[in-house]
Amino acid sequence: MISKILVAIDGSESALNAANCAIKLAKQVNATLEIIYVVRYSIGNIAAGIMPFEIEEDEKEKAIELIDKIKKNNPKIKISDFETIGLPLHKIIKMTEDWDAELLIIGHHTHSFFEKLFISSVEYNLLDNLHIPIMIVPKKYNCQ
Numbered sequence: 001m002i003s004k005i006l007v008a009i010d011g012s013e014s015a016l017n018a019a020n021c022a023i024k025l026a027k028q029v030n031a032t033l034e035i036i037y038v039v040r041y042s043i044g045n046i047a048a049g050i051m052p053f054e055i056e057e058d059e060k061e062k063a064i065e066l067i068d069k070i071k072k073n074n075p076k077i078k079i080s081d082f083e084t085i086g087l088p089l090h091k092i093i094k095m096t097e098d099w100d101a102e103l104l105i106i107g108h109h110t111h112s113f114f115e116k117l118f119i120s121s122v123e124y125n126l127l128d129n130l131h132i133p134i135m136i137v138p139k140k141y142n143c144q
Contacts, residue, residue, distance in 0.1 A: 014107030
């Protein structure tokens with residue numbers, strides 16, 4: 001039986017859909033749900049006066065607002081949250097281990113041909129590095 005579900009979100013439509021699926025599943029199996037939102041490191045644009053910490057703080061505020069909205073819309077389910085700054089792959093793996101998650105749910109992100117050439121897929125790397133099941137929710141799948 002699954003009792004601890006971790007869902008990783010990033011504010012995208014795909015990630016929000018995954019969060020809806022995680023909530024629905026957590027209700028069905030009476031599981032605790034943890035939401036992780038990883039704010040990526042930012043290099044900013046110092047020449048333009050845009051400091052990296054300002055971008056990260058703004059993104060973290062957006063993460064907290066989004067998680068609070070998810071909690072407010074689902075008052076009958078226990079949802080904890082964790083916002084952090086770093087590399088999504090490393091932070092998600094660490095969180096699954098630290099929290100002893102039994103299932104990870106993420107949304108599928110489609111990328112262009114050129115992005116696939118130059119960017120390693122977080123999904124692929126999670127599949128390769130985790131020791132728990134992963135549920136990848138397609139963007140067009142409606143969990144509501």
